[in-house]
Amino acid sequence: MILISKKIMPKGYQGITLYPFMILRDAKLKSNAVVMNxxxxxxxxxxxxxxxxxxxxxxxxxLIRLFQYKNWNTAYRNISFEREAYSNEKKLNYLKLRPPFSFRKYL
Incomplete structure (x- = not known):
């Protein structure tokens, strides 16, 4: 289910996924294939x-990455889950080919 809310969205972020919801900053992002992927x-x-x-x-x-990098954004970008998502967001068929637990490659 997709929700649209600028209030819930942290500043600087376009979307956040809190299962089973995708929360987007703007309704136009629903048509952005990269963000949706x-x-x-x-x-x-x-x-x-x-x-x-x-x-x-x-x-x-x-928390480990924040201790390691001492910078909020750098810590966030280096979480294995985010690294997998950012590395593959432009590969629109990625989820069809993705082996289970692929985030482990990004630890």
Whole structure:
């Protein structure tokens, strides 16, 4: 389900996926194939990790990366889940070919 909300969206972000919702900053982003593919990659990650463990791992890895890089944005960009999504967001058939737990390659 896709929701549109500028209020929920952190500044500087276009979308966020909180299973089963994709929250987008602007309705026009629904037609942006790259943004939608990025968020669908996150949906797949969340499903394969049974949702709650995904968020625990995401948060834990973010804290490690924040300690490592001492910069919020750099830490966020280096979370394995984000690295997988950013690396493959332009490959619009990626989810059809993606092996399970592919985020591990980005740890």
């Amino acid at each position: 990025h968020e669908r990659i996150h949906l797949k990650q969340q499903k394969e990790l049974l949702i709650i463990p995904f968020y625990l791992l995401y948060g834990f890895e973010f």
